Amino acid sequence: MQETKPKKAVVLLSGGLDSAVTLAYARREGYAAYALTFDYGQRHRIEIERARKVAAGLSAEEHKIMAVDLRAFGGSALTDAIPVPEAREEIGAAGIPATYVPARNTIFLSLGLAWAEVLGAEAIFIGANAVDYSGYPDCRPEYFEAFEKLAVLATRDGVQAGWKLHIQAPLLHLSKAEIIRLGKDLRVDFSLTSSCYNPSPEGKSCGVCESCRLREKGFAEAGETDPARGLRLSF
Amino acid sequence: MQETKPKKAVVLLSGGLDSAVTLAYARREGYAAYALTFDYGQRHRIEIERARKVAAGLSAEEHKIMAVDLRAFGGSALTDAIPVPEAREEIGAAGIPATYVPARNTIFLSLGLAWAEVLGAEAIFIGANAVDYSGYPDCRPEYFEAFEKLAVLATRDGVQAGWKLHIQAPLLHLSKAEIIRLGKDLRVDFSLTSSCYNPSPEGKSCGVCESCRLREKGFAEAGETDPARGLRLSF
Numbered sequence: 001m002q003e004t005k006p007k008k009a010v011v012l013l014s015g016g017l018d019s020a021v022t023l024a025y026a027r028r029e030g031y032a033a034y035a036l037t038f039d040y041g042q043r044h045r046i047e048i049e050r051a052r053k054v055a056a057g058l059s060a061e062e063h064k065i066m067a068v069d070l071r072a073f074g075g076s077a078l079t080d081a082i083p084v085p086e087a088r089e090e091i092g093a094a095g096i097p098a099t100y101v102p103a104r105n106t107i108f109l110s111l112g113l114a115w116a117e118v119l120g121a122e123a124i125f126i127g128a129n130a131v132d133y134s135g136y137p138d139c140r141p142e143y144f145e146a147f148e149k150l151a152v153l154a155t156r157d158g159v160q161a162g163w164k165l166h167i168q169a170p171l172l173h174l175s176k177a178e179i180i181r182l183g184k185d186l187r188v189d190f191s192l193t194s195s196c197y198n199p200s201p202e203g204k205s206c207g208v209c210e211s212c213r214l215r216e217k218g219f220a221e222a223g224e225t226d227p228a229r230g231l232r233l234s235f
Numbered sequence: 236m237q238e239t240k241p242k243k244a245v246v247l248l249s250g251g252l253d254s255a256v257t258l259a260y261a262r263r264e265g266y267a268a269y270a271l272t273f274d275y276g277q278r279h280r281i282e283i284e285r286a287r288k289v290a291a292g293l294s295a296e297e298h299k300i301m302a303v304d305l306r307a308f309g310g311s312a313l314t315d316a317i318p319v320p321e322a323r324e325e326i327g328a329a330g331i332p333a334t335y336v337p338a339r340n341t342i343f344l345s346l347g348l349a350w351a352e353v354l355g356a357e358a359i360f361i362g363a364n365a366v367d368y369s370g371y372p373d374c375r376p377e378y379f380e381a382f383e384k385l386a387v388l389a390t391r392d393g394v395q396a397g398w399k400l401h402i403q404a405p406l407l408h409l410s411k412a413e414i415i416r417l418g419k420d421l422r423v424d425f426s427l428t429s430s431c432y433n434p435s436p437e438g439k440s441c442g443v444c445e446s447c448r449l450r451e452k453g454f455a456e457a458g459e460t461d462p463a464r465g466l467r468l469s470f
Contacts, residue, residue, distance in 0.1 A: 064307055066303075066304070066307055067304070068301075068346075069301065069302070070349065072299055072301055073346075073349045073350045075349075075352070075353040096391045096395065102348070102349040102353055102390065102391070103345055103346075103348040103349035103352060103389055104349075105389070106345040106348060106349075106385065106386075107342070107345040107349060109345075110338055110341040110342040110344075110345040111303075111308075111338075111342055113337070113338040113341060113342075114305065114308045114310075114336075114338035114339075114341075114342060115307075115308045115337075117310065117338060118308050118309055118310040118337055137388065137389060137391055137393065137394040138388075140388070142388055143385075143388040143389055146381070146385045146388050146389075147385060149381055150341065150381045150382060151341075153372060153373075153375070153378040153381050154372060154373045154378055154381075155337065155338060155372055155373075156331045156335050156337070156372055158372065159331075159372040160331065
């Protein structure tokens with residue numbers, strides 16, 4: 001009997017809540033998951049250690065941590081001395097937040113594309129969300145479609161072998177509360193994840209940045225308790 | 236009188252002959268040039284030192300060298316233990332060479348895009364060529380057009396401010412001899428450039444790889460002498 005090979009996916013894994021749920025989702029969909037984490041000079045470096053634990057806990061086939069120092073270019077509150085905004089109100093509903101990092105998803109997906117081609121993977125999973133972070137241009141469906149088109153033109157297997165790469169963003173249209181409920185169904189251990197944009201050197205969440213507030217609100221709306229909160233570490 | 240700001244461009248600079256000519260071309264077109272070099276684990280690391288000299292010699296406004304270790308993914312003779320092919324004949328006229336690096340130009344252009352957005356640059360210049368390297372999928376006009384479309388969708392300034400980024404590949408349809416003639420017109424110091432895929436640790440060119448042969452043939456066809464050759468370093 002011929003052994004059937006599992007389908008493969010690269011999963012972008014930040015160590016935050018959303019990408020952990022995304023990894024769990026990809027696993028449930030039957031993908032062998034190749035987790036890819038970027039050390040890009042983010043303030044919230046505790047995420048990288050969390051990503052290791054999440055990848056192991058959710059049985060990723062392999063986990064790579066790749067250094068790409070986006071501080072070199074600047075332009076973002078997540079990598080620069082620009083202050084991290086404390087709440088959505090400060091940003092303005094229509095604006096793009098100061099936490100926008102120029103071309104971040106394009107850079108991350110491009111690196112994911114390289115690994116996906118080498119692996120022969122069918123998809124890249126990304127925990128992008130267009131509800132709570134609707135301001136980010138590179139979290140929109142039309143952006144992901146454009147990237148899929150580029151991927152075919154950009155690669156040897158796309159041009160020669162009819163390889164198609166799908167960008168899967170299963171959380172794109174979910175609220176934070178819905179993401180938390182999905183994660184609970186998928187038995188994601190939220191205590192391993194870190195969401196704060198601006199944690200203390202010990203990894204303690206600030207509790208006031210946009211990401212902390214969204215997480216708190218999401219757990220409240222989902223009627224759940226954040227298990228990371230009791231740990232007095234990043235919640 | 237109001238001071239007019241010069242138009243800006245990011246120029247991808249490898250330290251090889253083609254990208255040096257591309258930088259000189261961008262300068263002649265009136266761009267303030269922001270040179271970007273990648274240390275991606277290539278065998279031909281001597282290129283990076285050459286890139287520094289080329290950037291200084293051609294009055295780049297700024298020069299960044301960015302580490303992105305593409306060896307992490309493998310799949311190429313330029314970063315792996317896969318042998319570098321010795322001549323075009325070994326590759327097969329229709330094939331994509333073993334020197335193809337998965338998603339390389341997409342990764343490089345994405346990083347260039349980040350810097351271009353921060354700078355407010357109009358263009359990224361790339362020394363891609365579709366004549367001698369027609370096998371590479373990410374050196375084709377349709378690929379660059381798809382990247383331009385992606386760039387608008389991917390960025391804050393593309394979405395909010397009507398920013399458009401042009402991918403300029405002025406060497407795309409030139410033969411190596413034509414590139415060398417253009418470089419001579421632009422007073423490029425070829426002795427600073429390195430083309431070998433597989434140089435010795437001291438930076439001496441192998442003389443037999445595809446890139447060395449193309450360079451030698453190009454100088455012969457252009458009726459020029461390669462000044463790097465006499466230096467007994469990378470030619």
